[in-house]
Amino acid sequence: MQASYSFRLLFILPWYTAFALCSKLLSGGTIVAFDRASGLFNVIRNGSLLVEEGRITSVSENPLPADIPEGVEVVDCTEKIITPGFVDTHRHGWQTVYKTLGSNTTLAEYTARYSASVALSLFTPDDVYISQLTGIYEAQAAGVTTILDHAHHTWTKEHASAGWRASVDSGARIFFAYTLQNTRTDFQIPQQMEHWKELAASSPANLSTLSLSYDDFTDGAAAITQSVVKLAKDSNVPVFTCHQVEGPWLSGNTPEDIYSAGLLNSSIPVVISHAAFLTARGAQLLRSTNQYMSTTPESEMHYGHGHPSNHLVLDQAALGVDTHFTFSTDILTQARIWLQSVRERLYGEIVIDRWQIPDSNPMSVNQAFLLATRNGGLALGREDIGVIEVDAVADLVVWDGRSPALLGWTDPIAAVILHASVGDIEHVLVNGEFVKRDKKLVVEGYAQVQDRFLSAARRIQAKLKAIPLPPQVGEFSAGSSYGAVQQVDVLRGSGTGYGPSYV
Structure with a gap:
């Protein structure tokens, strides 16, 4: 197949x-x-x-x-x-077919509705292929020339292979981070590792590069985690990536976790996506091992990850897009949003907290441009990318x-x-x-790509719209309780202006 x-x-x-x-x-x-x-x-x-x-x-x-x-x-x-x-150090290309469905979603809703853990029943391998391919073309049209793709559509051999083949066939510069995860009982991490080896042994001479991702480093000494680390080291993978969303989300994968597992201090470039609630110790580990985090500003603001300390570690940071079906596909937008949000935050410490007049601008356009280009190359261990x-x-x-x-x-x-x-x-x-x-x-037959993509998108979106939204009450899966968010009003009287989602 x-x-x-x-x-x-x-x-x-x-x-x-x-x-x-x-x-x-x-x-x-x-x-x-x-x-x-x-x-x-x-x-x-x-x-x-x-x-x-x-x-x-x-x-x-x-x-x-x-x-x-x-x-x-x-x-x-x-x-x-x-x-x-531009260099995008965090993206999930297979999700392109979800376009506009998650305009007001939260991270908890995303987890229960759009994430890899729940999406298998919606996608055929062909769907993964055309969604991944179309998303790559979309990114290139926006000036993104390198992508670290956190490919967590690895439910079966066929689905995993489809995303990899789409990356290869696109002709793009993709670091395809095959995710090792136990989302099915019949295709778990040991089988996925063998499949990864098969793909690596037959990888074509192409700009796409087979890499790895894994999101369960909380127990660094666990046998399965150590087998993943061994595979990465033995294969000398080009890049290794994972998600860190701490705080009430409690997802783990902190620099401390990855260090204790023996991977952060290896020669393999490690990219920690979001690095939400990064600690001072974690920041010091990134610096001492020269590893990078991928900040995805629009995603982290949209979903409510929280990134209270990322602006303090920009010397070990690059930019990513994340779930581009929900918002912008381009790194330019991420650079602009991050620049102005850091400015607003640091201005506030002077103007609001101290009632003083700022004597300088906290962050320059040069720094934003470095994050979008040069730092992305460094995060991937490539001095020759982004310059x-x-x-x-x-x-x-x-x-x-x-x-x-x-x-x-x-x-x-x-x-x-x-x-x-x-x-x-x-x-x-x-x-x-x-x-x-x-x-x-410059894609021959792009109209046919569009037609195939639209066919898959309409079918998958129809299936998804028929599934009720998951309730966000009681406790999140990690154990933290849900809290009421104040919603702003833009209409007087009977309505707030929040309105429905027009899907």
């Missing part, structure tokens, strides 16, 4: 996968290059960068260098901004500097972080090849 996914959808693959990589010169743009000496940026105006064999081989202050190799395609980027592609410099991968976004939103810009980083939208993205390149050009996805 597994082989059918790739053969059935060969006609929708990006056209460039069948050919050798084409050299390109992006000419005349303003380049947000990386300055390794300072750890910040070197803005080059009216410059150029040369892309060969999927990598950046030259960054020049001359729009048309004299030594351009023969046969290079020159791409005019005059009055445009060239940045590295523009010689020998970095050619994952690039070209912004239309004459769009209504950007017209008149002078600081390219401020223009992107505070003024741009995904509608201003003109081109996106992954590994030196266009995946979006002239504001359109």
Whole structure:
């Protein structure tokens, strides 16, 4: 069954996968290059960068260098901004078919209604495939060029394989973190580990990379946990990821838990998603082991995870999207929301708590841009991702500097972080090849992808809408009690304006 996914959808693959990589010169743009000496940026105006064999081989202050190799395609980027592609360090791609169903959901409702623990009956392997594939294309259109996908649709071999094949077939740069979990009695972690080994042994030479995820580190000495750690170490997995949502959620997987299991202090990059209620000890462990958390600002605000301490550990942080069926699919939005929420929080300590006037702005656009690009690469253990410099991968976004939103810009980083939208993205390149050009996805047969996706989405959404919403009373599964939330009013009299969900 597994082989059918790739053969059935060969006609929708990006056209460039069948050919050798084409050299390109992006000419005349303003380049947000990386300055390794300072750890910040070197803005080059009216410059150029040369892309060969999927990598950046030259960054020049001359729009048309004299030594351009023969046969290079020159791409005019005059009055445009060239940045590295965005890095998303936490996403669940298989959930794309749920689009707009969770607009007012809480984390407790998500757990009982949309999470991997309850979704198996809704999805065929084909559904997983097309949902994952369509979600990846959506992300690339938004300038996301690298994704760490926490793939917890591993209910059966067929479902797990479908998400992996979709990632491979997309031609995208995906770190596919196969989740080891006991959601079924007939396909548990030992069987999943054997399946992971089978997939790893037959992985194609492709931008997608098979990784691992696991969410039960609370007892680090448990035999099953130690077997997972052993698999990760023996296989030297590219990345390992897990969720941490502490506080009243009591999910575990803290840096302390992962350290005690013997994984945090290994050479394997570990990404802890959300890191909600991170402690000072946990923060120190992240720093001492040089491991990273993935902050997903819109998700954590939407669901009510709580992230009271994440702003204190941004030196070991990157950004993620999480459940993109519920809100934005792009890292730009996450960077902007996080920047302004940190500013608001730290301003409040001066203005509200002390009645003083702020003497500076607490966080800069440069820092937000680093979180969205360079720090994402570091979280994945890749110095060559999320930066523009010689020998970095050619994952690039070209912004239309004459769009209504950007017209008149002078600081390219401020223009992107505070003024741009995904509608201003003109081109996106992954590994030196266009995946979006002239504001359109470069996917042959994309209309057929849309049709297949809509068919799956309508069927799955209809099934889900027929299931009553789970009551949120008494105690949550972790043991914490539910509490009444104050809802704001925007209408006087008989209604609050909260209204129904129009699904």
